[in-house]
Amino acid sequence: MSTIDPRDWIASDPDPLTRAELSALAPDRLDERFADTLRFGTAGLRGPVRAGPAGMNVAVVTRATHALGCALLDDGAAGATVVVGRDARHGSRAFATATAEVLAAQGFDVVALSGPTPTPLVAFACRDFDAAAAVAVTASHNPPTDNGYKVYLAGGAQLVPPADRRIEQLIATAPPANTIGRQRVSTDSRDGANTARYLDRLEARFGRVHGSPVRVALTAMHGVGGALALAALRRAGFPDVHVVAEQFAPDPDFPTVRFPNPEEPGSSDRVLALAERIDADLAIALDPDADRCAIGTRVHGTWRMLTGDETGALLGAHLLATTDLAAPVVASTIVSGSMLQAVASAAGARHVRTLTGFKWLVRAGEPLLYAYEEAIGHCVDPDAVRDKDGIATAVVAALLTHQRVAMRSDLSAAVDELSLAHGVHVTTQRSIRVTDIGLIADLMSSLRRSPPRAPAGIPVDVEDYAIRDDGLRTDAVQLTGRTADGISLRVIARPSGTEPKLKYYLEVVAPPGRADIAQTSDHLHELAARVAAELPGGEP
Template sequence: MPDPQDWIAADPDPRTRAELRALTPEQLTERFSHTLHFGTAGLRGPVRAGPSGMNVAVVVRTTSALGHWLIDAGHAGATVVVGRDARHGSAEFAEACAEVLAAQGFDVVRLPGTSPTPLIAFACRDLGAQAAVAVTASHNPPADNGYKVYVAGGAQLIPPGDTEIERLIATAAPADTVPRRAVSADDPRSAANTERYLARLTTRFGRASASPVRIALTPMHGVGGAHALTALRRAGFADVHVVADQFAPDPDFPTVRFPNPEEPGASDRLLALAADIDADLAIALDPDADRCAVGARVDGTWRMLTGDETGALLGRYLLGSTDLDTPVVAGTIVSGSLLRAVAGAAGARYVTTLTGFKWLVRAGEPLLYAYEEAIGHCVDPVAVRDKDGISASVVAALLTHHRVRAGSDLAAALRELFVDHGVHVTTQHSIRVSDLDRITDIMSGLRANPPATLAGIAVTADDFVSRDDELRTNAVALSGAAADSAVSVRVMARPSGTEPKLKYYLEVVAGPDESGPGGSGVAATSARLHALAAEVIADLPR
């Protein structure tokens, strides 16, 4: 652990030096009790001074380590892309990152202003860069920021690269001794790259001619609004209405408790707008626009679809329009099973990976589509090897266009999936903790003494720690089927990789025969399964 006084003396930012000097001895000890862990493709934490926060000194030392890692791998002088979102500190962090890499001899393409994260991933792949850094904390609370690393090909960093970089961070020079060289943000490659990204969307997915589809859209105070509007309009969607007080980037996210479309209440303004304008589709992007949530009018009421529902809808649409021979579609160990059924019916190969797009985009070839239940969708892996909320928005709009042109809608498309493959209900339950030992205790209990039943259904446990394949991870699955019906239940328990909480992922499924003739029983079956899911949650260990 670095010495506090040495760190303060070497901090190149006078604001964070002053912040540390103003702390009490107890506060200073807390700031230096740990360092940000370099995992999940990079760093993420609160914007504050010291090694346990996101600040210029941490970014400088991290970037120095990243550069040395690239040089050690034989990539001295290679192209590296740097971009950022609009969070507190992002401009300063991106500037420091670009300057350190430039001083190390890299050809740095610094994207001007703010950029959606998928555009940075695209630039890494499009420009043949050996790495890219996105300064973003995605959908984290306003106090946070982060540092996300992509490698050659535009996919997120994976082990052992992350641990190798973390070791180099631990031995990095004091921040004020790391060389830096100014980098212009006025690089012609940046504008050309953005244009190629937007042009690729219509090349890949086509264009809706004179579409009647009306769309409600929110970028949730993030950086994806302008790009999403341009992409949708180029794809033929001119009737797009935005949530006005959420459109401009704002690092304080004033209208939402958490800037995450999955959070209860976060999409209320969007759904109200959709109802007011009689929309056909509602779209919520998260603040860095790498995730996309879809809303629709279901049984007369506007609601956000789950990530699993959207995943199955987009997956079926893409499978129905591809000429790939045995395409690959992918989900994770916590994804629902509906897309697997859709893929099987379409003759595609379904692959299960660990959570996170760093694994999903490496599921196999030819990869057509990958998604995770946390509203992440990779709809064009040839161009963007990560989740991309903007391209997913275009695909959702095109799917809606074809349904509306046929006198149908998204709700009918979802109902058809349930008729064909059974009604699937997925939900989550999280336990947020202040003491991480509590998560350890719950996971230990699930392994040593798992529940025999959930909501009266006998279940068995599958400990993923004991696996000897690529799915080995800290998770426990509980699954079983009702003896007197075609209803099954599955629960996956795993600690969150980015927040101090334990997450339970639930899926309850009723067979296709439960949907009734022509889908007449889907609504009633869905209500019954939601009630069953609530009973399952009540039985879960806490």
């Protein structure tokens, strides 16, 4: 519950538009705006663009940046370099300007990346400039009404506890927003050099092919990654790239998609249709800030996007097969599928499970070769970008496709080969979106009190991750079981960290060696759907 006096907040709001917005609200609506404040969640702030302490606005960003700067100064980083970048969402330009100017006034050397910038480029710049921190103003794949403030610390990894709680405490004691100093920041010539070095790094790490016949269909999902993705793919040797024209330019309203997230049903329909029309070898869908990448291919005759877990297994196997690291580490999260673990074991690599989020994945261990989460996030070059990177992922996916085409094969066959060797793995999820956030806590409580004991007739054991005593302790409940014919089931339920959702993550796995992969996959999908329907709130 917020203790901020609305009158004090309005008087100190430096933005005349949000001041007027609050001043025009009826008393009950004003109380609603001040019922709570935004809190540091997934590496920073994220919420609706609106006035007041519970929204993303200049006042909130100004106070958050002041707190970040104070934390950096307390850590002895006076005068250090700090990078600021932004996407093209509503409010992003103003929020990035406020961030850069507050940090400059605190004495930091601010590299303000010019124009809308993919988030991976901000993470790269943090390492490239040996910065003490970086801020990306973005809400990634959230609805158009949202924006966010993502913080990277020295080394380019996302903020983690206790640093986030410390900054939140400093926000609570920050002075009124209109009293916080700001200093104008000019366009920085280092911006272009940073982009060039990013592209240089992609070529140095992954190489290039010459005149590849691979044809690519690409959508930027109305986001900021289209131009950089084209440049990266062409430099890697892929000139035959066709884009979804109506989704290529940044548009904060995301007019052609209900949710600007390639994971959402229907969001990738246009790039799949384009891939079908041009007879492509690969479809690529970036999310709006280009940190996530979904890939599609023709699977058993029909174009579809691969799941994040299918892509994770493919990319992991490819990177493991081509690395010269002696004992590489690959990582995935507790809600991701288990195929990568099997692939790593066969390759003699170490696999690590972490909590959800790349702030944990990139800290899984060294030498880290690859990390992914099922939500189409892939870290394919940890030495350059300590976060998920949709642009680099697109390049690796294209190079893998080139390899398969040279073998007169394709990505679908590569998935089948992994399934034959390690078992058919089917992963899916059921999301329950709510307007009352309390419903999520009720559903989690229900799972803990009276979990289903035999969904779809499969007896299950229940594990409450909230009472674990290791690094995987979190608000999640896991169900595991096995059928008489050896099919294993795993379900994990957890609240989303970025959206008002309860998510069920389901995996069913058949033993290795089954040649009837398509038929087995259909059976496992049917089984997963039956299980999902018996979970609390899980009815379709």
